[in-house]
Amino acid sequence: MMMKMSNQIIKFAVTGRSCTGKSTFINLVRDVYPGDETFAAVGFGDCTMIQREYMHPRNKHITFTDLPGFGTDTVIKEKFSKSINLSVFDFVFIFLDSVIMDDDIWVVIKLQALGTPYCFVRSKVDIDSLNAKDMGKTKMKVVKEIRKKLETKISNHRLLKDSRLFLISNKKQVFYIGDIGPLFSFIAGKLPKDKSNALLFFLPILSTEMIEKKLQMLLERINLISVGAAVLSAIPVPFLDTPINIFLVKKEIKYYIEIFLLDKEHVAKVPDVKKRNLLEIRLEAIVTSGLATTAHLAMAVLLSQVDSLIPVIGIAIAAKATSVYVRPFLSKALLEMKYDAIAVYEHYTCTKH
Numbered sequence: 131m132m133m134k135m136s137n138q139i140i141k142f143a144v145t146g147r148s149c150t151g152k153s154t155f156i157n158l159v160r161d162v163y164p165g166d167e168t169f170a171a172v173g174f175g176d177c178t179m180i181q182r183e184y185m186h187p188r189n190k191h192i193t194f195t196d197l198p199g200f201g202t203d204t205v206i207k208e209k210f211s212k213s214i215n216l217s218v219f220d221f222v223f224i225f226l227d228s229v230i231m232d233d234d235i236w237v238v239i240k241l242q243a244l245g246t247p248y249c250f251v252r253s254k255v256d257i258d259s260l261n262a263k264d265m266g267k268t269k270m271k272v273v274k275e276i277r278k279k280l281e282t283k284i285s286n287h288r289l290l291k292d293s294r295l296f297l298i299s300n301k302k303q304v305f306y307i308g309d310i311g312p313l314f315s316f317i318a319g320k321l322p323k324d325k326s327n328a329l330l331f332f333l334p335i336l337s338t339e340m341i342e343k344k345l346q347m348l349l350e351r352i353n354l355i356s357v358g359a360a361v362l363s364a365i366p367v368p369f370l371d372t373p374i375n376i377f378l379v380k381k382e383i384k385y386y387i388e389i390f391l392l393d394k395e396h397v398a399k400v401p402d403v404k405k406r407n408l409l410e411i412r413l414e415a416i417v418t419s420g421l422a423t424t425a426h427l428a429m430a431v432l433l434s435q436v437d438s439l440i441p442v443i444g445i446a447i448a449a450k451a452t453s454v455y456v457r458p459f460l461s462k463a464l465l466e467m468k469y470d471a472i473a474v475y476e477h478y479t480c481t482k483h
């Protein structure tokens with residue numbers, strides 16, 4: 131499963147008018163910051179002049195191609211058309227300004243002909259929200275109005291009417307205003323299952339909804355890992371303390387830490403993170419004792435004896451027992467880590483403020 135995930139090739143492209151936040155978005159979804167090697171330059175318009183592919187820092191098969199902003203004097207449609215092959219992409223984001231321009235429609239027609247999924251994105255809703263007060267409106271009202279205006283335009287247009295629109299902010303602190311969660315749920319629905327799982331695995335946590343989605347994906351994985359552990363332990367060895375089980379479970383816990391951003395750096399400043407102890411080098415000891423408390427000790431002794439006495443019966447029982455103990459241990463760890471992930475997310479995005 132893990133192998134499958136890291137081998138999935140997913141090619142995204144981001145296109146749209148200049149200065150609509152494309153490069154900023156590409157940095158956001160890869161969780162890279164100024165100074166990082168693959169940080170995409172952002173600016174004040176006409177910033178990205180040539181097509182460039184940016185790899186996900188933890189998975190080189192997931193790429194985001196930053197296309198030059200069109201609709202400016204320097205980047206004309208014909209040039210775009212000649213030098214850019216839209217057919218290679220799995221999904222295309224079309225970034226909008228406050229209005230939909232002919233160039234945007236032109237790209238949609240191209241993508242529809244190719245059968246490539248796409249959506250419109252309008253970024254910078256945080257700026258609109260900030261201005262809301264001056265207009266005597268609430269933040270939510272302003273966002274609603276922008277949505278209504280653009281959606282009316284989309285639904286009234288013969289070629290655009292099935293297109294989806296997402297309003298987002300590229301600023302992490304104000305995610306709670308926009309549609310960043312629904313945007314990625316939409317994309318996941320447009321990709322084949324293996325690709326959408328890979329995306330869920332490698333995307334940074336951009337919303338609490340995403341934490342829930344990651345959790346569901348990981349719970350599905352537990353069935354596989356516990357079956358995997360069971361199959362491995364069916365080689366007649368005492369089941370509970372086999373190094374293979376511990377190794378697998380430890381590896382799985384390490385994935386959770388990575389996916390839920392519970393690594394040392396992220397949790398350092400966050401209060402109330404319960405699973406902090408999992409970060410220590412004692413991970414193996416924690417996993418071993420965790421599994422031992424889940425298992426009923428007398429049962430364990432009995433089973434390991436059966437195992438050596440009657441190998442065939444032993445194999446079946448030991449395999450079953452392992453999956454019975456690994457599954458609850460991992461599910462419990464995962465559920466606890468979910469709450470920690472929410473605490474970390476809220477700490478860094480200030481959703482409570």
Ligand SMILES: Nc1nc2c(ncn2[C@@H]2O[C@H](COP(=O)(O)OP(=O)(O)OP(=O)(O)O)[C@@H](O)[C@H]2O)c(=O)[nH]1
Nearest residue numbers: 149150151152153154172173176177178199254300
């Ligand atoms: N407040 C706010 N600023 C944003 C947001 N997205 C982008 N910006 C800012 O908008 C400016 C333009 O962003 P870029 O990411 O360079 O835009 P681009 O679409 O890549 O522009 P070109 O490369 O010229 O086509 C930068 O100053 C960004 O910091 C957002 O969601 N909120």
Ligand SMILES: [Mg+2]
Nearest residue numbers: 152153177178
């Ligand atoms: Mg750019």
